[in-house]
Amino acid sequence: MSNATSKKDKKNKGHTEESEKSFQHNLDNLNNMLKRFEKISEVSPTFCTAKWLQSTVYLHTGLTHSCHHPPAHKIPLDEIENSPAALHNTKYKKEQRQKMLEGERPNECHYCWNIEDLPSENMSDRMFKSTNTQWSFQHLEKIKSAGSKSDLNPTYLEVAFDNTCNFKCMYCSPDISTTWMDEILQNGPYPTSVKTGNLDWLKEQDRLPIRHDQHNPYVEAFWKWWPQLYKDLNTFRITGGEPLLNQNTWKVLEFVNNNPHSEFNLAINTNMGIQSKWITKFCQVSNSIADRINSLDIYTSCEAQGEQAEYIRFGLNYKSFMDNNEYLLSNAYEQNRLHFMITFNALSITSFLSFLADIRKLRRKFKPYKMLDRVSLMVSYLQWPQFQSVLVLPKEIRQSYSAQFLNYAQENSIESGPDGFLYLEEVEQIKRLSQFMLQELDENDLYLRRKDFGLFYQEYDKRKKTNFSKVFPELSEFYGKCLKL
Ligand code: SF4
Incomplete structure (x- = not known):
């Protein structure tokens, strides 16, 4: 046996042992989880701790939900006047808790x-x-004694302070991005069947963001609540808009710097496409709070590569985006992790794998010794607006890419050998995506979505001076057909 072969065999044997250990570890975890779930079921067969402990609060629109799956509901102003904890503990939520x-x-x-x-x-x-x-789970007894009537601080809270954002991604909306809002105020909604960007609908739903020059009672209530809320928080995630462009985010970071909390996990969603001075400032802050909290995670979004990514996330410069990611990984505290959230849509299909290859390079470059990877990815698929879903594309295109994605996931799994870079859950997510891509819509639905596809991107190109067919030559023929519907 040559030296090279024996080295390779040893490496592969080590790899197999590692996989077996990891399988056993997963099995133990599952059994323990089932045991904990028995305790949960003793409270009631529909009980869920997330209704008490996990919350998202949109301070710019005064909405909340627990958890993030149910539709968000309005927080009554008279309730937060009584107690700022009503930002999470609304009467409506308490009724749902009682039902559980x-x-x-x-x-x-x-x-x-x-x-x-x-x-x-x-x-x-x-x-x-x-x-x-x-x-x-460890707060089960606390929930039981609080019942449905008392207020309880969440241990996992996500907050949006406002909708200031320098991007107008094609799948976003005016209540989440000020740049989108400006466009709609100037040009009106898009001429799709659902009137994409329509402000009347937001008005009807009482979801219009509070203007920046107006007093925001929800933000005021948040800061009243914050000192006692902070001590109970395990995870706090700031979303937006673009949080690094909002002064409240910096105020939180300053507070954390002055008030160490060893169990506190902070997460920030950022488009990583803002001016570099904000990224530099963020790295400095992340270094100064590193030993004051448990962890700091940064979440960013992208789902394609190069000019295709720039078309989808309008306002993005792909090179600056990747440079900013590298800068962050090089200069922020080395235990900070960077997560890429991928919202796979019809326009991601042609450069998705090239984007994964870029993530792979980052992951390799910033892999710390004996520590979890600092770069992770999460693949989900876009469902709204429906005409941007991958399911609008012709079957042949979807089938061909679905097979490529499946192969890629298998060939690049860490299970496949020492050169693999995708963890099992990431492989699963890509497999799920490949299966989802093969689903068929009924004919009427497909017709409407394709018609909207044509109407939307024709208007998009007009407003943004972009050129769909030039950026997506592989989809140009399909787009031409949609325009004729
Ligand atoms: S939707 Fe959320 S809050 Fe409701 S049961 Fe599921 S996890 Fe719990």
Whole structure:
């Protein structure tokens, strides 16, 4: 046996042992989780800790939901005047909690009931969240004594302070991005069947953001609540808009710097396409708070490469985006992690794998010794607006790319050998995406979505002076057909 072959065999043997250990570890975790879920079920068969402990609060629109699956509801102003904790503990939410304690299924949680009612054994988010040992399960007794009537601070909170954003990504909306809002105020909604960007709908739903020059009672209530909320928080995630362009984000960071909290995990969503002075400032702050909290995670979004990514996320400069990511990984505290959230849509299909190759380079370059990778990715698929879903594309195109993605995931799994870079959950996500891409829509739905596809991108090119067919030559023929519908 040559030296080279024996070295390779040793490396592969080590790899197989590692895989077996990891399999056993996963099995143990699953068994422990099932045991914890038995305790949860003793409270009631529909009980879910997330209704008490996990919350998202949109301070610019005064909406909240627990968890993120049910539709968000309005926070009544008279409730936060009484107590700022009503930003999370609304009367409406307390009614849903009571239903859970009585073993009733709140309708708003249909996302989980649908999964639990499937014929095969499936685990819903209710099970995952309620048994989570980082922010959830250990507070079971506290929830039981609070019941449905008392306020309880969340241990996992996501907050949006406002919608200031320098991007107008094609799948975003005016309530989430000020740049989108400016465009709609200037040019009106898009001429699709659903009137994309329509402000009347937001008005009807009471979802119009509070203007920046107006007093925001929700932000005021947040700062009243914050000092006592902070001590109970395990995870706090700031989203937007673009949080690094909002002064409240910097105020939180300053507070954290002055008030160490060893169990606090901070997460920030950023488009990483802002001026470099903000990224530089963020790295400095991340270094100064590093030993004051448990962890700091940065979440960014992209789902394609180069000018295709720039078309999808309008306002993005792909090179600056990747440079900023590198800068962050080189200059922020070395335990900070960077997560890429991929919202796969019809226009990601042609450069998705090239984008994964760029992530692979970053992951390799910044892999710390004996520590989890600092760069991770999460693949989900876009469902809204429906005409931007990958399912609008012709079957032949979807089939061909679906097969390529499946091969890529298998060939690049860490299970495939020492050169693999995709973790099992990432492989699973890509596999799920490949399967989803093969789903068929009914003819009427497909017709409407394709018509909207043509109408939307024709107007998009007109408003933004872009050129769909030039940026996506592989989809140009399909686009031409949509325009004729
Ligand atoms: S039951 Fe499901 S949808 Fe409802 S709060 Fe729990 S995890 Fe969320």
